[in-house]
Amino acid sequence: MYMRVRTANLKRRSTLPLPPGPRGLPIIGNLLDMPTHYQWKTFARWSEEYGDLISVKVLGQTYILLNSLEHVIELFERRGAIYSDRPTLTVCGEIAGWGRTTIMSHYDDRLRNLRRLFTPLFGTRKNVEQFVPVLEEQSHRFLLRLKNNPDDLEAQVRKSAGALILAISHGYCIREENDHLITISRRANDDFAALTVPGAFAADFLPILKHVPAWFPGAGWKRFAQNAHRNVDAMHDAPHKFVKQQMAAGTATPSFASLHLSDCLTPDEEALVKDAAGSIYGAGSDTTVSAICSFFLAMTCYPEIQRKAQLEIDTVIGTDSLPNYSDRERLPYVNALLLEVVRWNPVVPLGGYRCLTQNDVYGGYAFPKGAYIIPNVWKYLHDPEAYTDPFQFNPGRFLPSGDKKPEKDPRTMAFGFGRRACPGMKFADASIFMTIARSLAAFEISKKVENGQVLQPAQEYTSGIVSHPKLFPLSVKPRSAKMEALINTVHSDQP
Template identity: 50%
Template structure:
């Protein structure tokens, strides 16, 4: 039997060889890297890398070093972009070389999220999934077929909120799942404790944790995945096994539902059934469809969940804005029906409110990182092939050069004669990696906000003694960010509003 000391030596040797290889492979560069914090020998900026709320640290680096910052972890270059102009210049206008995804040893390779569109490397599989999205939800005209699903699910959401307003976060997640699961799989969710919603919510939360930069040492030193399980610092292996099982179920369980419905001749039209129906497909094509559908849910649901919950937080803190939006809906739509998607073009203030919610509480503060496939020189700085590019979306949406009084919640910034930058230009990604479900997500967010405004008053909660409970604007850390739970009171605006909610 090999002694523990021998195995330990072998594990250390693997890590040492990896570090030596990265250091020896370095070569002279044609220009300097962008500035950034000075690292230490060998480990370079490893100790500088934050493990949570990376957007805040990256913004601080931007103030000190400029809009383009670089750090190096064990030979891996990371570029942080803190300017919308730079993000567009690099990732939109040079999308041919900035459309890859970096390898995520933990989240992508070990757990398996590389199979989804979010972490799929740039290439044929990526193009195949994008084409599938475009065929089903890629344009406003095509997407319009799903508007009734979104409006019906939102109406059901209003009923749930009316019944138990303190469970608002749970209801929002239910609504998002209701919409996306029906569109993706033709699956109608249960009113309570739906197992597929619970499964996918669990998987997306795990995705956020597993892909946060700096969260796992194996992402910095991939060779650690080859050391034995008892080796110090390998607790992540147990986490990876749990997360992988969840992801596998997320891909298979709803797909099996759709296949069973198709076999029985009872399948509702959906993203998945449209791609499977009447076609002779290879195993590779079937696998691509499976993960395209999973990508639709995992990518779309969280945007709606986080943004709608952020809306409720913003209205709790800003009652004057709530009243102004309600006044517009009352004047345009009236009080005899709920606002519909068709009313959108006639509700400029509500639309501005939607934009401000997106700006004020970005769902993905760092977006998802891009990878460079070629060496590049940008503004005199060298961006080496294989660099990981993070766009600090959180900072872009608070840049005082772009948004006046950026910390203030103010929808009217988008109603000026020269409106400020539409946050949708930043928060849905860049270049060839722009979110393919953004039209669907944007429609869902508008409908949920407009209908909520029409029927609910949202105010600060009070304790049993009548003292006001001040909510705090606080968001979770991770690739995907949500408002932390906050107290609020949600009541129907009137008896007529309550009757509208209870209509079938």
């Protein structure tokens, strides 16, 4: 009986079509159809013609686009056992060594052990509260950096996100200028951005090319990847060495690495802690930068929303002090503003790609083993069924009013799904809250005026895996002399 059912299933699978999609050319498939910019918008538009399940093939690789939330819940959550692997990127993952990081790991026991290390520190809001003193100190330092360099928002946000991550991951306090660990981590992450540009490396489509020797003419890509390997190793080794030295000297502060390393660990367990801690910078820094810069863009463009949030802070906290993490519950509008920042222009518009580990059947279509599955998170967060006027920046949508219930919490989508969902979500949420609440309390954010002309920000974003607001003009000034004095009470540099 069992055998008969199995055979019938296999037979049905082999005759089912792939989901529909643009018709490709021989050999290259849909290479020419694949958008290079704002892929999420093109993918969303394709739904009008092909529906919410779409397939494309590029040089023999099948991609399946999930344009509706209902599909991603069914596949990434209910069928998570076979939809939780990541694609093998030959150049980035293997040759350049990024396969050791949590985000790039295959779905196996090692990955499950890596993720288990995150749970006791970042798994719940309560766990994250042990890092509140670091969050409060680092967000205050950010205010000082931005006050001193108001024309350099992106650089100050980036420095501050890196400083926070290294404080949390390894208990390391950065130097304001030319910090050694920031340089090492940035170098590796710049490589990562170059290594993951879609279609940049032929060896990702033709893995046999990985055997080309590095000295071979035209193999510059391989030398680049090998150098990137040294950089990613340094990104793991250097902070690990630092924390071990601090622990030996009895001066380590609580951090992801020190808290785990204080248990007696076997060499394999220690290597796992090193990999998990070393990959936090890559996963948590650039993403936070995007969210914070989006917040400043929104505040520049929508002054009435800024005023409403500031009024809430002034009423609840007063104008003489900065909000603390414990004030969060008392600031519903600021919380709603955070949710709208997360929804408006999602940091990772196409979520985390998955690689299907077994043939599957879904919605009457064949989903072949090895297909890359892409959730169009941007589309879910702009679904007019879920969000009224989805292209408008409106924090009020997340507050109950009369009979109207708050709209869907975007964090359930923007941080991924199921077994690979972002393990740093609760921490990211807390850190973004601290930065935006304190920036609202401290600064007047407005459009820049140059030679009597008001400069309008373009509201444009970049197209990478992590999407950032493109540089935009703005003015940032302390809200009062008292506030300026308060900002100055934090020291900015390592002693």
